[in-house]
Amino acid sequence: MPRPERAFRTQGIILKRRDMNEADRLLTVLTPDHGKIDVIAKGARKPTSRSTGHVELYTRVDLLVHRGREIGVAAQAEMLEPYLRLREDLQRGAYANYAVELLDRFTGDSEEAGNRLFTLLEQTLARLCSEKEARLVMRYYEIHLLDLVGFRPELFQCVEGHEELQPEEQYFSYVSGGVVCPRHTSGSAALVRLPLTILKLLRHIQRSPFAQVKALQINGALHDDAERLILGYITYLLERKLQSVEFIHRIRR
Numbered sequence: 332m333p334r335p336e337r338a339f340r341t342q343g344i345i346l347k348r349r350d351m352n353e354a355d356r357l358l359t360v361l362t363p364d365h366g367k368i369d370v371i372a373k374g375a376r377k378p379t380s381r382s383t384g385h386v387e388l389y390t391r392v393d394l395l396v397h398r399g400r401e402i403g404v405a406a407q408a409e410m411l412e413p414y415l416r417l418r419e420d421l422q423r424g425a426y427a428n429y430a431v432e433l434l435d436r437f438t439g440d441s442e443e444a445g446n447r448l449f450t451l452l453e454q455t456l457a458r459l460c461s462e463k464e465a466r467l468v469m470r471y472y473e474i475h476l477l478d479l480v481g482f483r484p485e486l487f488q489c490v491e492g493h494e495e496l497q498p499e500e501q502y503f504s505y506v507s508g509g510v511v512c513p514r515h516t517s518g519s520a521a522l523v524r525l526p527l528t529i530l531k532l533l534r535h536i537q538r539s540p541f542a543q544v545k546a547l548q549i550n551g552a553l554h555d556d557a558e559r560l561i562l563g564y565i566t567y568l569l570e571r572k573l574q575s576v577e578f579i580h581r582i583r584r
């Protein structure tokens with residue numbers, strides 16, 4: 332069996348950053364080929380550290396990682412893209428924070444879709460810097476992230492009867508992860524109303540490239556409704572996920 336290389340070089344986006352010991356930092360980094368990894372940035376909290384001193388959240392860096400027995404050590408970190416606008420604009424910075432936190436919470440270690448996740452996050456941070464309509468950037472990110480982590484919302488079939496949806500007002504089921512038509516609502520709990528305009532917007536976002544999505548003209552009320560629906564679904568999924576993690580810990584004890 333070939334021995335794993337002792338060191339590797341990789342691009343990465345910083346998802347999480349915690350202080351460690353007196354001088355070090357523990358970084359959670361999303362990479363294209365190694366998935367999500369934790370690495371120690373030695374001496375990163377010293378203001379004079381030149382090798383790994385500038386690892387800020389949601390920056391893209393080039394890392395040289397030495398494999399440790401349990402955890403890698405970042406020997407070098409070179410800034411590739413600071414996404415400056417996200418540091419200057421409070422609202423856009425908050426979106427970027429939310430984007431990396433969401434990705435961190437939805438993924439485990441050594442995620443299969445690492446490469447596509449990395450591309451999606453990298454494009455999203457760049458778009459948050461360049462695009463006029465940040466809310467469309469975020470909806471596009473959420474819908475495609477859910478897809479990559481296995482929670483693609485079903486928007487074309489009724490999740491109860493599996494028939495094709497008619498052009499009429501529908502419902503959305505957080506529990507079933509998709510649209511429920513008005514004829515199949517009796518068996519489903521906790522449904523939210525899904526007007527046709529929101530359904531059309533979500534479908535468009537799900538199946539179109541961003542270049543087409545960004546051309547949409549959307550009024551504020553529709554933005555608010557779409558945001559509320561997706562956030563509701565994401566919150567439901569994360570709470571369920573947290574509960575299952577808690578359950579695993581409980582039965583281990």
Ligand SMILES: [Zn+2]
Nearest residue numbers: 489492512515
């Ligand atoms: Zn149905």
